[in-house]
Amino acid sequence: MEDIETTSVMIGSVVTWVGNTLARDKSVKKLFGDLSEATVNWIRPLLLEPGGSEKEEVKKLKEKPDSPARQKSLEAILEMAVEDNPEGEKHLRQLYKELCSQPGAITISHSKNVNTGTITSTSGNIQIGDSH
Secondary structure, three states: OOOOOOHHHHHHHHHHHHHHHHHHHOOOHHHHOOOOHHHHHHHHHHHEOOOOOEOHHHHHHHHOOOOHHHHHHHHHHHHHHHHHOOOHHHHHHHHHHHHHOOOOOOOOOOOOOOOOOOOOOOOOOOOOOOOO
16 A cells, blocks of 8 residues: 655655755755656756756755744745646655655654644643553
């Protein structure tokens, strides 16, 4: 059975990958190293200007890769690319699969007990999922 991930999950994974790579390597071009040619051809114009310089959103994300506002900016770019191009979701799904197959990639599938936000507790009693 094939895993079916939502567009927002795939976009979130791509944004995290871009942010982590920029924080570590400070280079957009390092992003393209392990990706297929078709995937690079799809994502390159979303991140780089035609002359090869980084788009403004990428520069800002590089400055502060943990910034939620800058991450949302890149999410919006990816969402519009998927919305505007009928092939966009196919390319996004391929990019997501390639990211998940990289060494060290962590994927969670078919789990209802996953927190994707921040947990703040004053009582120290936190439970995610079913109680047994």
